[in-house]
Amino acid sequence: MTAQTGAERLDAVSGAVAQVVEELRAMLFARDLTPGSPVRQEALAARLGVSRAPVREALRVLASEGVLDHVRNVGYRVKVLTAAEFEQTYLMRRVLEAEVLRRLPPFPTPALQRLSAVNEQIAEASARGDLTAMARLNSDFHFRMFTASGLDLVVAELRRVWQLSDGYRAYLLHDPISQKRIVDEHAEMVEALRVRDHERLVSLMDHHRDGTRPQLEAVFTPPPA
Amino acid sequence: MTAQTGAERLDAVSGAVAQVVEELRAMLFARDLTPGSPVRQEALAARLGVSRAPVREALRVLASEGVLDHVRNVGYRVKVLTAAEFEQTYLMRRVLEAEVLRRLPPFPTPALQRLSAVNEQIAEASARGDLTAMARLNSDFHFRMFTASGLDLVVAELRRVWQLSDGYRAYLLHDPISQKRIVDEHAEMVEALRVRDHERLVSLMDHHRDGTRPQLEAVFTPPPA
């Protein structure tokens, strides 16, 4: 049951703070907020129909995660990553994901099928040109694997690391050729999971991750003023 | 209750939220809060002379870091780590610290001396039996090295991981024999730094980290509920 593009009405979330956090993450995926964008408390509060109090808590959380920058008496804005910082997210992902993947228990067939289904959805989103859905589904694909490790704290850290670059993720998927490559490599990973070849899975993932680097450099090279 | 005499210009920390966060971290180091302790908003606010608003933001931050647990309409409490979770903090530290240490640039002599000085202070705190100071200085020693790597995002993640076990750190230092071992091993690390033997530094650190495991098991074994 995957409701495509239904992210605006998540009243299912218990608290207002969680709602605001989710909305902000969605806005990042959708490039509604891009690196450098200011985040106004009053505007966000109005948009979600809550007061500034929960908004402030949510912003503080995102800032502590490093997703937002905060300057006292000035406000929050989406953090702009330097190339060096982006490199560090790759470094952390490489070492933490390897540990997680090596510890994955055998995947039951239904779980493998669900994973493949997510990858299919990525292909469909790609066909529609829906970058936002792709970004979300791509995270979903990866974290379904990670979560299966049972290493909840490590997965939580990985989530934080991924979120640091959420604002950039759509740019990495921009190119149709990359999109196909991503889907194909995901399929290879599912196969490695099926035959329980963990080392192959790790090296596939390393290759997969490195494959997004060229797109990244394109993001960081054009600094006109 | 309103102290609007305007005398509060001495705030060392810029904001009330940061002040609350720091106080909470200090309370954890000092075992003023121990795993499982509830954290009452009103009490904390009164203790620091601020209102509940900044306290709530601070608590939300600590909860998002995993230091506190939060249950809606019930409150915050210091997170109790399971043995499995503790194991994960070791795992993350092992892989992230190795990456950081391998990238350390040469330490100038004054920096090495400062590092040694911190280790001396640990020894002095040990002699005084001041566990709180030991815990703080021990963090200081390690993060002085890490920070020198320049990998600020990785160091930030390491800080988060360390903070997860801050509430337990004093227990790990409880035993006088461990205290001496820690100081000695720190000295060995300084020496490895001096001669720029990174691989030796990494393996010393691995050994150092593993050395605290026995104390840990002692913490987790006696659950006579």
Add this chain to the structure above:
DNA sequence: CCGAGCGAGATTGGATGCAATCTGACTCAC
């Protein structure tokens, strides 16, 4: 004696109000 039901007090979640601070445009002296 014991468990379900109940209510007062404690506590949190969120809204609102206001002072402090920043920003950006405007003025004016040089």
Add this chain to the structure above:
DNA sequence: GTGAGTCAGATTGCATCCAATCTCGCTCGG
């Protein structure tokens, strides 16, 4: 023309206020 000074509007930081919810001891029927 240019740069320092300043002033209004925008925005944040924090305090305060109220409603919603939970906790826990008490009562009461079985």
